[in-house]
Amino acid sequence: MLKIDNINVYYGAIHAIKGVSLEVTEGEIVTLIGANGAGKSTVLKTISGLLRSKTGEINFMGENISTLPSHKIVERGLAHVPEGRRVFLQMTVQENLEMGAYTQKNRDTDADMEQVFALFPRLLERRKQIAGTLSGGEQQMLAMGRAMMSRPRLLMLDEPSMGLAPLLVEQIFAIIQEMNKKGTSILLVEQNAQMALSIADRAYVLETGSIAVSGTGEELIESDKIRKAYLGG
Amino acid sequence: MKRIGKRLRSNLVIYGLVVVTYVVLQMVMGSGHISSSLQGQLVPICVYVVMAVSLNLTIGVLGELSLGHAGFMSVGAFTGVVACIALEGIISLGAVRMAVSMLIGAACAALAGVLIGIPVLRLSGDYLAIVTLAFGEIIKNIINCLYVGIDHRGLRISFLTSAAALELAEGGRVIIDGPMGISGIKKLSTFTMGFALILITLFIVLNLIYSRSGRAIMALRDNRIAAESVGIPATKYKMMAFVTSAALAGAAGTLYALNYSTVTAAKFNFNTSILILVFVVLGGLGNILGSIIAATVLTILPEMLRQFNDYRMLVYAVVLILVMLATNNDDFKGLLYQIRGKILARNGTKGKEGAVNE
Numbered sequence: 001m002l003k004i005d006n007i008n009v010y011y012g013a014i015h016a017i018k019g020v021s022l023e024v025t026e027g028e029i030v031t032l033i034g035a036n037g038a039g040k041s042t043v044l045k046t047i048s049g050l051l052r053s054k055t056g057e058i059n060f061m062g063e064n065i066s067t068l069p070s071h072k073i074v075e076r077g078l079a080h081v082p083e084g085r086r087v088f089l090q091m092t093v094q095e096n097l098e099m100g101a102y103t104q105k106n107r108d109t110d111a112d113m114e115q116v117f118a119l120f121p122r123l124l125e126r127r128k129q130i131a132g133t134l135s136g137g138e139q140q141m142l143a144m145g146r147a148m149m150s151r152p153r154l155l156m157l158d159e160p161s162m163g164l165a166p167l168l169v170e171q172i173f174a175i176i177q178e179m180n181k182k183g184t185s186i187l188l189v190e191q192n193a194q195m196a197l198s199i200a201d202r203a204y205v206l207e208t209g210s211i212a213v214s215g216t217g218e219e220l221i222e223s224d225k226i227r228k229a230y231l232g233g
Numbered sequence: 234m235k236r237i238g239k240r241l242r243s244n245l246v247i248y249g250l251v252v253v254t255y256v257v258l259q260m261v262m263g264s265g266h267i268s269s270s271l272q273g274q275l276v277p278i279c280v281y282v283v284m285a286v287s288l289n290l291t292i293g294v295l296g297e298l299s300l301g302h303a304g305f306m307s308v309g310a311f312t313g314v315v316a317c318i319a320l321e322g323i324i325s326l327g328a329v330r331m332a333v334s335m336l337i338g339a340a341c342a343a344l345a346g347v348l349i350g351i352p353v354l355r356l357s358g359d360y361l362a363i364v365t366l367a368f369g370e371i372i373k374n375i376i377n378c379l380y381v382g383i384d385h386r387g388l389r390i391s392f393l394t395s396a397a398a399l400e401l402a403e404g405g406r407v408i409i410d411g412p413m414g415i416s417g418i419k420k421l422s423t424f425t426m427g428f429a430l431i432l433i434t435l436f437i438v439l440n441l442i443y444s445r446s447g448r449a450i451m452a453l454r455d456n457r458i459a460a461e462s463v464g465i466p467a468t469k470y471k472m473m474a475f476v477t478s479a480a481l482a483g484a485a486g487t488l489y490a491l492n493y494s495t496v497t498a499a500k501f502n503f504n505t506s507i508l509i510l511v512f513v514v515l516g517g518l519g520n521i522l523g524s525i526i527a528a529t530v531l532t533i534l535p536e537m538l539r540q541f542n543d544y545r546m547l548v549y550a551v552v553l554i555l556v557m558l559a560t561n562n563d564d565f566k567g568l569l570y571q572i573r574g575k576i577l578a579r580n581g582t583k584g585k586e587g588a589v590n591e
Contacts, residue, residue: 048462050458050461071461071464074463082458086458086459086462088452089455089456090451090455099452099463099465100463102464103463150464
């Protein structure tokens with residue numbers, strides 16, 4: 001459903017992404033792992049239209065989206081949960097979720113919200129609370145729930161485990177798997193390679209702007225090279 | 234539902250206060266118990282209230298610091314007055330002519346807002362502030378070099394020359410005379426017109442803030458990346474807020490200019506922009522009622538401080554600093570609470586004093 005072909009992204013003179021190609025097929029969880037500064041977040045931002053690739057093509061559901069503005073890309077069913085729990089701090093949990101349905105004009109969003117609350121019961125408890133007063137894990141859940149409100153076919157998650165306690169990380173990953181079972185394809189960027197590879201169907205390893213290795217999640221967990229470089233021995 | 238009710242109530246409070254103030258002032262004026270200096274201030278107060286509320290839309294709601302708000306006021310003032318003079322023979326009723334002029338002033342300021350908005354809204358933070366500051370100065374200098382006249386052939390415009398270059402026919406009249414600005418304006422602005430403009434401004438701004446678009450604008454302010462990731466077109470909504478703000482400033486400019494016999498471009502300088510910014514900051518970012526109160530009090534205050542003669546602006550500055558300290562400094566607020574606590578304790582039983590000081 002998503003096919004990226006040989007994209008090149010620059011920050012001014014810096015060549016950040018050097019000819020990256022990757023693919024997500026319907027129903028998959030695909031993960032993109034790599035060290036700090038490898039360009040993982042840059043790839044996601046380019047797909048969702050926040051950054052532009054100089055060359056190459058991004059195809060989503062058979063349409064070239066590499067020149068579309070970001071709000072049109074969301075309308076096509078490709079949602080992005082940016083890094084660092086970017087929620088609307090001054091709005092309540094419910095209002096944040098309503099914002100997520102922004103592109104769903106004239107449609108009743110109650111059912112969607114019920115689904116989000118089913119995935120994240122914690123958000124239901126905090127429905128009327130101001131988002132800025134939520135804990136880090138709850139804000140991450142809110143950011144994910146908000147993205148689900150736009151009824152995405154493909155959900156891109158940027159470092160959902162960042163700065164969370166191990167128990168919460170497990171919860172978040174369990175929810176990602178549940179979302180996937182309900183029919184949303186996932187493209188997951190992670191530093192926590194162990195967790196990411198354990199739930200992924202396929203994985204790509206990004207090194208200084210290019211894809212170094214790719215394979216199924218199991219293959220990469222078992223590869224010596226990957227274990228040494230990313231999984232701590 | 235409860236939230237909506239709360240909002241409606243707070244909006245009604247704003248409208249109510251404005252209407253009550255207007256009615257009370259009208260009654261006081263009717264009975265003649267109002268000083269002539271305050272009476273002269275009524276229209277400027279209305280102008281500054283509209284300016285402050287509209288700038289609050291850019292700064293408080295959209296979250297972009299604009300330092301060129303007087304520039305839009307200037308565009309509205311000059312185009313509005315030119316329209317008013319040009320329409321003199323066509324619309325005889327003063328109030329109607331003035332309303333049409335204000336609409337034209339607002340439309341021209343909105344157009345200026347679109348033109349300046351296209352490049353400026355790609356910037357953010359300090360850069361946006363610098364460019365809007367430059368815009369205010371550029372508008373001032375353009376109008377200083379502009380000559381506009383009217384005769385039986387219609388409006389005649391000349392740039393960077395002199396009034397003679399307009400080559401007006403017999404019976405023609407120079408309207409904008411370069412750096413001399415416009416003189417001989419027939420005063421059309423009234424307190425009631427100002428009041429009406431405030432109500433219209435409040436209606437537009439409050440409805441915008443609490444609409445779907447307003448929510449999108451505030452989402453952009455709170456977190457631009459998150460807003461774009463849920464599919465909010467950033468440019469469209471930034472432009473909507475910025476242009477609305479400019480148009481309202483334009484209407485206020487027309488109201489202002491038609492209150493005096495002469496108006497020059499130098500009036501709408503950087504100091505005016507900063508003055509309005511002070512109203513907005515003191516009233517509270519995003520707080521519409523705060524803007525109204527701050528604009529009113531700070532327009533009257535310098536007049537009331539006349540008794541300090543030369544030290545007037547010094548006292549004004551000290552008052553501003555004190556208000557800022559009181560509203561923003563936690564230590565100062567703590568001190569005020571302590572003093573209040575002590576007073577309450579003294580009035581109450583002696584035994585409770587220690588607990589209040591804690």
